[in-house]
Amino acid sequence: MMIPIPSILISLGGKCLLNWTLVFIQRNYICQSFLGVFSVSLSVIDTALTLSVTTFHLHTDGYVILLGLKLTTFHVCLLVQIFGQIYNALQLPVVVLAGLDHFCTLTQCLQFTIAGVRMFFILSVTGFLWYLTALYVFLLSDFNPVLEEVSYNQIHQCWILRTSYTLQVALLLLLSLGYAALHAGCSTQLWKDQNTVQSRTLSRKNVVYQTLHVFLNTWALFLFFLAAFLLLPVGIPAYLAMNVIWLSFLN
Incomplete structure (x- = not known):
């Protein structure tokens, strides 16, 4: 479906605001579980995505030079499509890992684990999950970004995949x-x-x-x-x- 880039920016900004609001409300215990740590990492990545898309879209020269690469408005659509595919691929692994985390909590199978060690383990699993999902999307999935030639009237719109x-x-x-x-x-x-x-x-x-x-x-x-x-x-x-x-x- 075609979505105007300003609408994408507004929805991403609202999503970031909602994410950080919930993280702040649950700040006292959010980092005690896998889903809590993953929520914080998702908020950080969403914020980086929103800032990147906003920078690419609003830059007065029409492009941004990053690490020697010339990034234009078309790369806004590519970036949003890539992260959308990553979020799609994360759904089931997050459910499985959250279930395992709750199972360990209920059965107290990690009751003798030091809090710092458990936190390091959760952080490692979260980072490794993001890394594996990105590799899967780029190397193993059938993901093909839609970057078709569009008319001048649609140049500020992106083709976005549905969940x-x-x-x-x-x-x-x-x-x-x-x-x-x-x-x-x-x-x-x-x-x-x-x-x-x-x-x-x-x-x-x-x-x-x-x-x-x-x-x-x-x-x-x-x-x-x-x-x-x-x-x-x-x-x-x-x-x-x-x-x-x-x-x-x-x-």
Whole structure:
């Protein structure tokens, strides 16, 4: 889909503002998990992308010389397409690593690990993930940037890829949550004491209802907007698919 470059700049600026706002709100505990550290790294990269695109687009000479390379407005579209593809490719690995991180937290398999060592490990995994994803996009994926010759009226527009993984990840998460709620609400264990079975069943159902109530109160609006964007024919641009509010939802 064709999007004007000023619209790209505005959306990137709004995304950066939202990212850093959520990072600041969660500053006391955001670096205690993989998703928190990844959120900070995503905010930094989004800020660098926004500043780069703004510089290339607003430079009065029409181009910028960087490391001996002449970068023009066409490179704005290329840069946004590349990062959009990287964000698309990051969706599933981030979900898997976040699940492993939560599993280790719940099972306390790393309870004897020193906090500094654990933080270094999370930082290393985050940096290595960005590096591997970039290599995958450039060397192994079928990504072909769209840099067609356009008319003068479209010279300040970019062809932007739509996200293809957000809907899949959202459906996977909602199905997992639904299965967990159904399992917690319906499964019972055989106990000799009937009163114990009833009390355990009621307690489990109360926990399920309270969890669903808190979840819907927190994320109902986000789910509504997510469903609206995914059902609209326009779709979500790939460079907006990965953001801190989405990572908070994954968390």
